[in-house]
Amino acid sequence: MKTENAIDSFIRETGGAVAAELEACTRCGMCAEACHFYLATGVPEYAPVWKFELMRKAYQQRFTVTGRLRVLLGLEKPIKEQDLLDWSTIVYHACTGCDRCSLVCPMGIEIGHLIADVRTGMVAAGVVPKDLYDAVQKQVTEGSPLGVTDEVFAERLDFVKDEWEVDIPLDKAGAETLVVFSSIEIMKFPQNLAAIAKILNQAKENWTISSTAREVVNFGYYEGDHALTKLFLSRVLDGAVKLGVKRIVVTECGHAYEALRWTSYNLMDVPPDIEITHIVGLLGKYVESGRIKLKKNANNQGTITFHDACKIQRLGGYIKEPRTIMKILAPDAFKELTPNREEGLCCGGGGGVIAIKDADPLRYAVFELKIDQIKEIGADTVVMACSNCRLQFTDCVGHFNLDLKVAGLSQIVADALEQ
Amino acid sequence: MDWYKILAFARGPFFQVAWLVFIGGLVYRLIRVILFGWKKDKDPADGSKLVGLVKSFLKGAIIWPFIPWVKRTFSKNPVVYLAGGFFHLGLLIILIFGTPHMLVWKSLLGFGWYTLPLPITDWFAAVTIAAMVVLLINRFINPVLRLISGPAEWFNWLLVFLPMVSGYLMTHHLINPYEKAFALHMLAVDALLIWIPFSRISHFIFYFFSRAIHGIEYGKRAVNP
Numbered sequence: 001m002k003t004e005n006a007i008d009s010f011i012r013e014t015g016g017a018v019a020a021e022l023e024a025c026t027r028c029g030m031c032a033e034a035c036h037f038y039l040a041t042g043v044p045e046y047a048p049v050w051k052f053e054l055m056r057k058a059y060q061q062r063f064t065v066t067g068r069l070r071v072l073l074g075l076e077k078p079i080k081e082q083d084l085l086d087w088s089t090i091v092y093h094a095c096t097g098c099d100r101c102s103l104v105c106p107m108g109i110e111i112g113h114l115i116a117d118v119r120t121g122m123v124a125a126g127v128v129p130k131d132l133y134d135a136v137q138k139q140v141t142e143g144s145p146l147g148v149t150d151e152v153f154a155e156r157l158d159f160v161k162d163e164w165e166v167d168i169p170l171d172k173a174g175a176e177t178l179v180v181f182s183s184i185e186i187m188k189f190p191q192n193l194a195a196i197a198k199i200l201n202q203a204k205e206n207w208t209i210s211s212t213a214r215e216v217v218n219f220g221y222y223e224g225d226h227a228l229t230k231l232f233l234s235r236v237l238d239g240a241v242k243l244g245v246k247r248i249v250v251t252e253c254g255h256a257y258e259a260l261r262w263t264s265y266n267l268m269d270v271p272p273d274i275e276i277t278h279i280v281g282l283l284g285k286y287v288e289s290g291r292i293k294l295k296k297n298a299n300n301q302g303t304i305t306f307h308d309a310c311k312i313q314r315l316g317g318y319i320k321e322p323r324t325i326m327k328i329l330a331p332d333a334f335k336e337l338t339p340n341r342e343e344g345l346c347c348g349g350g351g352g353v354i355a356i357k358d359a360d361p362l363r364y365a366v367f368e369l370k371i372d373q374i375k376e377i378g379a380d381t382v383v384m385a386c387s388n389c390r391l392q393f394t395d396c397v398g399h400f401n402l403d404l405k406v407a408g409l410s411q412i413v414a415d416a417l418e419q
Numbered sequence: 420m421d422w423y424k425i426l427a428f429a430r431g432p433f434f435q436v437a438w439l440v441f442i443g444g445l446v447y448r449l450i451r452v453i454l455f456g457w458k459k460d461k462d463p464a465d466g467s468k469l470v471g472l473v474k475s476f477l478k479g480a481i482i483w484p485f486i487p488w489v490k491r492t493f494s495k496n497p498v499v500y501l502a503g504g505f506f507h508l509g510l511l512i513i514l515i516f517g518t519p520h521m522l523v524w525k526s527l528l529g530f531g532w533y534t535l536p537l538p539i540t541d542w543f544a545a546v547t548i549a550a551m552v553v554l555l556i557n558r559f560i561n562p563v564l565r566l567i568s569g570p571a572e573w574f575n576w577l578l579v580f581l582p583m584v585s586g587y588l589m590t591h592h593l594i595n596p597y598e599k600a601f602a603l604h605m606l607a608v609d610a611l612l613i614w615i616p617f618s619r620i621s622h623f624i625f626y627f628f629s630r631a632i633h634g635i636e637y638g639k640r641a642v643n644p
Contacts, residue, residue, distance in 0.1 A: 044566040315640055317466060
């Protein structure tokens with residue numbers, strides 16, 4: 001491990017925006033009340049402000065008069081190896097990058113971005129939790145952190161086509177839309193593939209999937225490794241260019257959308273004539289324009305609610321679409337969680353946390369907040385548009401033995417399609 | 420002690436030096452941050468960056484405590500919201516609409532404005548001082564604040580508190596003679612002005628950067644900042 005590498009990385013990531021934000025922080029501590037990890041545990045080290053403490057230290061000690069003076073006077077110590085080890089746990093186990101903290105910050109500091117920069121420093125120093133590191137390496141060598149190799153991909157595809165009797169075009173020349181699934185869907189929720197295929201076929205979309213651009217998940221992005229983030233992004237983008245499509249649709253995966261839609265442009269050259277969008281946006285447009293028709297009241301029993309995913313709703317902007325759909329399918333049964341929309345509480349599984357075994361107790365502790373939210377309105381079904389959230393929900397339903405149905409948005413739309 | 424001489428020094432040359440350090444220091448820090456370089460954001464936008472920017476400042480400055488969700492975090496820590504809110508409100512009102520302060524601005528800027536009657540500014544002064552005491556106690560009690568507070572944070576509090584309390588004692592003639600009260604107030608103000616460029620109290624400048632960045636980022640994504 002090289003402490004210097006981490007510090008250099010912190011300094012490299014510090015542009016005008018980061019510097020201004022670090023200068024703006026008044027250390028009021030309000031962000032703590034927004035963080036589900038702090039709310040669930042009460043551990044002060046999980047307060048968002050503490051998570052980017054190393055960025056602040058590196059910045060002040062390198063660039064400011066007072067920072068250098070503080071080190072000289074012994075009021076503050078330089079960053080040491082042990083700090084990196086401590087913060088590695090804090091930023092990888094106790095942060096899902098949900099960015100809820102930036103909404104409560106009176107100064108509007110983009111705390112989520114700052115914590116992502118801290119993760120990048122951890123990569124430079126080589127202090128990434130082993131489980132996450134291994135998953136990333138698996139994506140490098142096998143093309144997917146969940147082991148979706150070429151053979152597995154072909155097998156799963158055949159399985160889905162047989163099981164649900166749907167057409168899924170592969171490497172179709174002349175297709176306009178490339179749909180890229182996440183390996184979570186391919187391995188854990190294959191019904192999502194069938195559901196999305198059914199919807200696209202019904203809408204008469206000229207679409208395809210690709211045998212090379214077949215994994216939209218980007219574990220390099222979780223880790224904070226720019227080079228690997230780029231590598232995984234380029235696999236998708238190159239596949240799209242090869243097929244000559246006009247549009248890439250990211251399926252129900254939150255961080256994959258964040259990486260492809262909001263990170264790629266500033267990291268690499270993205271072909272300007274390819275639009276990047278999310279399946280929820282597409283669903284909204286289909287329903288609005290009448291390209292697909294939904295059976296009214298299809299899910300209008302009991303109490304059904306929608307869980308807002310941080311990267312698709314809060315940071316992705318697809319907030320209205322799920323509501324429009326829910327109001328068609330369950331006009332009376334649909335109830336909102338509180339808080340919701342931009343302010344929705346994260347499930348606790350995102351940001352790579354669910355991939356880290358040692359973080360399991362924390363992940364379950366955080367989910368108890370979600371359980372409280374759901375119990376408050378007495379929901380028996382919860383719908384979401386992110387497979388990572390869905391994985392966390394299904395795992396926690398088992399762990400806590402909950403009587404709760406978990407569904408994907410595409411799935412309930414596909415089930416309610418009017419032929 | 421000759422309080423008259425000390426007063427003359429504190430409101431004369433020392434005040435001028437303090438202003439120079441204050442302005443020079445802040446300009447230096449501002450320029451340093453600007454010179455870090457600003458990468459152009461190449462993301463195609465889904466929503467209006469301008470709308471996000473406007474919403475961000477509205478939320479930050481005006482309707483902050485009244486947003487329903489903030490009320491939920493508010494309910495967890497009403498003390499900080501109320502004390503913090505009243506502190507900033509009181510501070511601005513006293514500094515801008517207190518008659519003696521307006522006269523200082525007038526001598527510096529060359530023009531004056533309407534001021535509030537003394538009982539009103541006096542009430543705000545008392546509230547502001549009370550708010551500061553509440554915030555100090557909270558900083559001692561709250562585990563997160565204890566974790567993130569070092570010597571600089573405690574010193575910040577002290578240097579902001581001194582001008583306020585000395586000003587309050589002066590208007591109420593609780594320190595005599597008047598020259599002594601006035602001199603102590605001016606010394607405290609000078610110390611604060613000099614300290615601000617070296618401290619986080621300077622957040623009032625970078626506030627405009629961070630809120631703008633946040634608003635533009637969220638506006639770009641077509642969500643409410």
